[in-house]
Amino acid sequence: MATPAPASKLDPLVSLCKRRGFIFQSSEIYGGINGFWDYGPLGCELKSNIKQSWWKTMVRTREDIVGLDATIIMHPAIWKASGHLDTFSDPMSTCKHCKKLMRADQTWEMLADNEFGAAMTELHAAGAPELGRVTAWCKGRGKGIAPNLAAVRNPDGILAVMGASLAGATFRNFVSLLASDNLVTPVQPCPYCGGELTEPRPFNLMFKTIVGPVEDPANIAYLRPETAQAIFAQFQNVLATSRQSPPFGIAQMGKSFRNEVTPRNYTFRSREFEQMELEFFIRPDEAIELLCGRVTTLADMPDLTTPQDNWGWQVWHTYWVEQRLAWYRSVGLPAASLVPYWQQPAELAHYARACVDIQYAFPFGIQELEGIAARSDFDLTQHQKHSGKSMEVFDEPLKLAAAKLDETARTAFVERVVADWTARGKGADEARAFVAKLLDGRYIPHVIEPSAGVDRMALALLCNAYAEEQVTDDKGKTETRTVLRFSPLVAPIKIAVFPLIKNKPELYAKAREIFGQLQRRWACFWDESGAIGRRYRRMDEAGTPYCLTVDFQTLEDGTVTLRDRDTMQQERLTVPALKEKLDEILLG
């Protein structure tokens, strides 16, 4: 009867993370709090290295992306405009029988779409439903289709009493009565099994707070559920001050908050988490056509290494997928562990033209690290509508290009765009207004959004790095060596410095001197206690790629030994040579 709990595949890693100081449970001394995690001494270095690498790759080493650091709490209207206030706060119901959770406002629609609903419609359509037919169905097919419907569970008892009230009932009332155990109060039926649904409960996935000391509903604000909206809200300010114009991007890292229904899988789905997001603003394809004559699409098999003026949104989107994959590889996730997933058209949000998830093969399943969405001009348009402020850019080259068109070419272009838009289900008036602006050099930029999770990346790196290996010593004794094989680029500690023996003052002093030098460049760790082998193994568990040991030969010729974490081999080299070597490796 007592089935043993299946062990989590993450358990050994969770244990190591606590033991070595990577990750602790938040508020542990008070019993913890669900969905929140703290990063200890090694964990915060790891996270910091991830973020630094991202920032360097995305912002510092590019001329077309600039940074932003916006607040976590913003004007609540932002979340109205973005759609979060509506989509993040659906009332939900749970079926008391089959335990499924669903949006309360969709239960009737779901019912209408399935076999259960069809059967109900048929029975109800008889006008004044005949008890006999209803009873027959409940005793027959109903058992398979809606096993938890009250009338199916107790057809004779319930239906006998209920006959009168069923006559003349509306469809919903009819079904609701059949779902009712007490025969009187209609209950919401579960579209999956006919069971009774709970009262709709508000499910707000956004954290609410109050701005100012007065606890008044008028002062309600939200902790941001994503960092990206601030980028849109500050779009015009950045545009005006950064001397950038599309194509260009705005990058931001920071905390976000979601009241997740089920925080699970260690830090993977946390309620407070950190994101690294880019909004890369591009010209609409119609503008590219005016500027370059035609739009480059994936069908042209473009070279994706260097951005080109004639790229359309599709090429930009794929470019960013490639760029992001390259970054994951560069910080140590093997290409084979990364699984890009192209969302099917039916899965896309209504505003998205394409979305690729970059997934990692976690021990608990293949899960998303980053989503790269082509969001068209949806977000900026929303903010323009809600704020009343223009989100357009003025594009001088575009205006000049448009001015060169003669009357026939101009008309042809307009008609082509209108035809294209109406074919995609948009209004002709809307299309004409867009073209008119475009010919004047004005448009709302489209956007490609690579949005990555810092904590998820940290977890992926930990999972990827974790290894237990069997090592056999000189005496033939075999034991397990636990090692975190981080790329040196993200390793919390880059190099540890040991005096071979601590009770020889000259040796000790020399080691301290070298440690002092190295510390100015990299995250270093000093360890003088215990045998040398033990110190090496301690650093293996911390994922430190190099250990430097100062011995008696150091005093003679200035060389030290450098021990490699992965091969456990040593090489002897001078301190300047070592600095050069590490610089080469750690510059990335």
Add this chain to the structure above:
RNA sequence: GCGGGUGUAACUCAGUUGGUAGAGUGCCACCUUGCCAAGGUGGUUGUCGAGGGUUCGAGUCCCUUCGCCCGCUCCA
């Protein structure tokens, strides 16, 4: 939110029919040590997840609650 499992030292775990908590590892100090969890000596650690109840007495039995893990919903 629902169901199942689980919670004892920093980590891994033992703890009998209820009788007042232990092992290994780690960690710290000293000695020893010329390079892979070496040896010796000494030391350190617990609201037994929390709260309540039953009892003369609860880590152990009952109730409540919280966290974690495993399954249903979410997508950074």
